[in-house]
Amino acid sequence: MAQAVPAGQKWWSGGKSPFHVEYGKLMMWFFLMSDAFTFGALLISYGTIRMSSNAWPNPNEVFKTFPIIGEMPVPLAFVSLMTFILIMSSVTMVLAVGAGHNNDRKAVLKWLFWTIIGGLAFLSCQAWEWTHLHMEGAWWGRNPFMNIDGTQSSSNFTNFFFTITGFHGFHVFSGVIVNIIMFIMTWKGTFERKGHYLMIEKAGLYWHFVDLVWVFVFTCFYLL
Amino acid sequence: MDSATAVQHTQHSDKHSFDTRIIWRTFWVLTAITVFELFIAILYYETDFLPKHILNGVFIIMTLAKAFFIIAEFMHLRHEIKNMIMVLAVPALLFIWFVIAFMGDGVSYRHLRNRYDRYQYEQSKTPVKKAEKPEAKKPGVE
Numbered sequence: 001m002a003q004a005v006p007a008g009q010k011w012w013s014g015g016k017s018p019f020h021v022e023y024g025k026l027m028m029w030f031f032l033m034s035d036a037f038t039f040g041a042l043l044i045s046y047g048t049i050r051m052s053s054n055a056w057p058n059p060n061e062v063f064k065t066f067p068i069i070g071e072m073p074v075p076l077a078f079v080s081l082m083t084f085i086l087i088m089s090s091v092t093m094v095l096a097v098g099a100g101h102n103n104d105r106k107a108v109l110k111w112l113f114w115t116i117i118g119g120l121a122f123l124s125c126q127a128w129e130w131t132h133l134h135m136e137g138a139w140w141g142r143n144p145f146m147n148i149d150g151t152q153s154s155s156n157f158t159n160f161f162f163t164i165t166g167f168h169g170f171h172v173f174s175g176v177i178v179n180i181i182m183f184i185m186t187w188k189g190t191f192e193r194k195g196h197y198l199m200i201e202k203a204g205l206y207w208h209f210v211d212l213v214w215v216f217v218f219t220c221f222y223l224l
Numbered sequence: 225m226d227s228a229t230a231v232q233h234t235q236h237s238d239k240h241s242f243d244t245r246i247i248w249r250t251f252w253v254l255t256a257i258t259v260f261e262l263f264i265a266i267l268y269y270e271t272d273f274l275p276k277h278i279l280n281g282v283f284i285i286m287t288l289a290k291a292f293f294i295i296a297e298f299m300h301l302r303h304e305i306k307n308m309i310m311v312l313a314v315p316a317l318l319f320i321w322f323v324i325a326f327m328g329d330g331v332s333y334r335h336l337r338n339r340y341d342r343y344q345y346e347q348s349k350t351p352v353k354k355a356e357k358p359e360a361k362k363p364g365v366e
Contacts, residue, residue: 011307019308029312040319044326051330054338054348060269075269080262084255090298091251098244150351208298212291219287223265224280 028202032209035171039213042167043220046160055147057157059222062145067128079222082125083214086172089118090211093179097204100197105186108197112183115207119176126169130162138162161221168217171210178203250297257286 011018019026050056060075067078092114099107137144143158182203191197261283268279296302301309338345 005305011305019311020305021308026308029308033312033315036316037318040322044322047323048326048330048333051327052333052337054334054345060265076262076265080258083258087251087254087258090294091247094247094298095244098247146352151348152350152352205299208294211298212294215287215290215294219261219283223261223283 022198024202025198025205028205032205035209036213039164039167039216042160042164043216046164046220049156049160053154053156055149055151055153057143057145057153058148059224061148062133063129063222065132067132076222078125078129079218082122082129083218085118085122085125086211086214089115089122090208092118093204093207097197097201100191100200103192103195103197105189105192108186108191108200109183112179112186112200116176116179116183119172119179119207122172123169123176126165126172130165133158133161164217165221168210168213171213175203175207175210178206246297250293253293254290257290261286 005020011020017023017026021029063079064075065078066074092111096108096111096115099111133139138158138161140159140162141155143153143155145153145157147153182200185191185199186197191199264274264279264282267273268276301312
């Protein structure tokens with residue numbers, strides 16, 4: 001269902017964007033496209049190395065701890081919580097963008113606030129997970145886990161894990177900073193004076209992209 | 225500036241595409257898929273009820289479904305005009321080649337190495353004895 005536009009509209013005859021979006025939004029999409037290939041390259045190189053190995057550690061064994069309840073094995077529960085937090089913060093971001101369409105400053109502030117909280121919660125979870133794995137002896141160049149068939153594992157597993165989740169975490173961090181800037185600008189009434197909240201939309205695209213990448217990271221590292 | 229206000233005007237008349245009901249429905253779909261993935265992952269961990277290859281196929285299909293919903297609804301791409309959708313979807317097709325070529329390369333390298341580097345092969349098939357399991361604790365960490 002494409003946007004409602006007059007039939008027979010000549011998009012390429014000049015004088016208007018043939019993509020029917022504002023310049024900044026188009027460029028944000030192109031940036032995200034290039035970023036998708038960066039993440040794609042990282043994840044695919046991980047896949048290549050994993051395919052070229054005879055065995056690999058079992059994610060259900062590696063990622064089975066949950067804070068507070070400690071050593072009780074609940075495979076993947078914690079990372080599912082992280083996934084849920086990120087999806088949830090994506091929803092609040094859409095609601096912020098929607099509120100921006102209605103020029104509802106109060107609602108934009110409210111939903112941006114929850115998005116920032118969601119981002120911080122995700123980062124905290126990741127910090128806990130990294131700390132926990134580090135305590136178990138995992139780090140770049142160090143892999144304490146056995147392969148699933150009990151053979152010696154290489155540090156490929158931890159190298160890729162920390163590099164890719166780290167790169168993603170850095171994106172989340174940047175997204176939180178961007179959202180905080182959007183929050184301050186909304187708070188100071190910058191967008192109200194401009195008459196539109198299109199900037200929130202661009203920040204929103206970035207934030208959803210971070211969620212999108214996490215969906216793939218989640219599958220590649222925790223499920224497969 | 226002109227195009228920005230123009231876009232804003234069309235979007236104002238097009239407010240229904242920001243229906244919060246659709247957003248929440250998307251949210252529930254994403255959550256349900258994630259819970260289901262988790263469910264079969266744990267079921268597999270406990271009972272080995274399916275070959276892992278089939279399970280991986282299921283996971284990949286569900287991941288692509290989630291990606292579709294995020295891009296289409298949250299990123300709103302489904303509601304843009306066709307030019308916009310195509311300028312992003314067509315380059316994204318490169319990923320098909322990207323994945324197939326590099327996965328194939330990984331498999332081929334594993335076979336070559338297993339055939340010609342027998343020492344590596346034997347080593348990779350020898351389970352580590354429990355006593356030999358390297359100490360996980362780092363020095364200085366309790």
